[in-house]
Amino acid sequence: MNTDLFTNRYSVTAVIALLSFILGYLTSRMGKARGAQTPERGEQYYIKGLNYLLSNETDKAIEEFIRVTHLDPDTIEAYLGLGHLYRTKGDFDRAIRLHRSILARPDLNDKERQRILLALGADYKSAGLWERAVSVFKQVLGINPNKIEVYQELAAIYEEERNWQEAFKAQQQYDKRTGSKQKNILAHLQTETGKEAIARGERDKAHKAFKSALSIDPSCLDAALHLGDFYLEEGKAGKAVEIWEGIVTQDAPFAYLAYRRLEKAYFEQNRYDDIAKMLENVVAKNPGNVMARVTLGEYYAKRDMVPEALRHLREALSTQPRSLEARRQISQILVRNHMQEEMEKEYSEAVEVLYAPSEPYTCTRCGLKAKDLSWRCPQCRGWDTFTAQD
Numbered sequence: 001m002n003t004d005l006f007t008n009r010y011s012v013t014a015v016i017a018l019l020s021f022i023l024g025y026l027t028s029r030m031g032k033a034r035g036a037q038t039p040e041r042g043e044q045y046y047i048k049g050l051n052y053l054l055s056n057e058t059d060k061a062i063e064e065f066i067r068v069t070h071l072d073p074d075t076i077e078a079y080l081g082l083g084h085l086y087r088t089k090g091d092f093d094r095a096i097r098l099h100r101s102i103l104a105r106p107d108l109n110d111k112e113r114q115r116i117l118l119a120l121g122a123d124y125k126s127a128g129l130w131e132r133a134v135s136v137f138k139q140v141l142g143i144n145p146n147k148i149e150v151y152q153e154l155a156a157i158y159e160e161e162r163n164w165q166e167a168f169k170a171q172q173q174y175d176k177r178t179g180s181k182q183k184n185i186l187a188h189l190q191t192e193t194g195k196e197a198i199a200r201g202e203r204d205k206a207h208k209a210f211k212s213a214l215s216i217d218p219s220c221l222d223a224a225l226h227l228g229d230f231y232l233e234e235g236k237a238g239k240a241v242e243i244w245e246g247i248v249t250q251d252a253p254f255a256y257l258a259y260r261r262l263e264k265a266y267f268e269q270n271r272y273d274d275i276a277k278m279l280e281n282v283v284a285k286n287p288g289n290v291m292a293r294v295t296l297g298e299y300y301a302k303r304d305m306v307p308e309a310l311r312h313l314r315e316a317l318s319t320q321p322r323s324l325e326a327r328r329q330i331s332q333i334l335v336r337n338h339m340q341e342e343m344e345k346e347y348s349e350a351v352e353v354l355y356a357p358s359e360p361y362t363c364t365r366c367g368l369k370a371k372d373l374s375w376r377c378p379q380c381r382g383w384d385t386f387t388a389q390d
């Protein structure tokens with residue numbers, strides 16, 4: 001499962017890694033006694049191995065690297081290159097055995113130790129043995145707390161394990177040490193912490209997590225939605241309204257996720273018409289906002305304001321002909337009001353448009369198309385990479 005994830009990056013990373021191995025190998029050879037025959041032959045095998053690798057003949061490359069380790073068992077470079085090949089081939093057991101065996105050598109210096117541990121951690125991670133990967137990566141940090149890529153490895157593993165709090169800490173360490181500010185990720189991790197706390201009934205903890213998420217990234221929509229939900233459940237409709245009005249007014253992508261919530265919260269405050277006022281403002285500024293049109297259509301239909309409802313729903317269809325929700329509501333209105341002629345027209349148009357299946361969400365990073373919205377792409381694991389389209 002994990003191998004799929006890495007396959008498309010395989011060739012580039014493999015070549016870069018192997019080039020660094022070969023440089024490391026040649027450099028380490030230069031420090032050793034010259035004139036001996038075996039090292040030179042080792043180099044030849046190394047070059048041969050690399051050539052096989054470049055022509056994608058991994059098995060032959062492995063054979064050459066094994067020869068190098070036999071000729072030159074003292075340098076760890078050849079072993080690291082070999083381990084890397086086993087891992088990229090998906091032979092994790094063999095990679096793990098190899099890295100563990102060189103790790104047991106008594107004469108390793110800190111730098112070598114780090115490199116082997118990093119490789120072993122990568123083996124465990126690729127094999128899905130997350131706890132072991134974490135423990136190995138932590139050993140690297142024990143030697144060198146500034147090994148920044150380790151924090152990213154740890155964050156990625158904790159995310160897979162849905163251990164959001166630890167993922168947050170690792171991401172924070174990474175950001176602190178690199179100076180990068182990936183606020184949206186930190187906010188998502190806090191929001192996920194809050195959602196799990198809600199599921200366990202730990203409401204105080206959830207409240208804190210959602211608030212912390214918003215203080216880190218005020219534009220984190222998921223945090224705002226859930227903090228509002230929290231307030232509404234606590235009977236604080238006013239506070240929920242305040243948060244959701246912020247989202248709807250800004251008309252951010254996916255702000256429609258707040259429409260129904262806002263309508264419900266207004267309702268609890270006996271402000272029955274405010275949702276329409278709010279959304280009329282939104283479409284006045286952004287006439288192509290399909291979800292606002294659809295919500296308005298439903299609102300007017302419920303109040304038997306047929307021309308207003310149809311106007312908004314048809315506007316929605318002119319932007320997004322595939323909007324199922326708009327089609328459904330139009331059909332209901334036409335049937336309910338016995339508008340026979342328009343019904344026939346709508347029917348033939350709808351069949352035409354809706355015939356092909358659709359995946360409206362696309363990941364801007366890896367191109368994945370999906371039926372449902374995810375804050376974190378299930379394929380490339382990027383946060384906030386989805387856009388909506390027809």
Ligand SMILES: [Zn+2]
Binds near residue numbers: 367380381
């Ligand atoms: Zn993606």
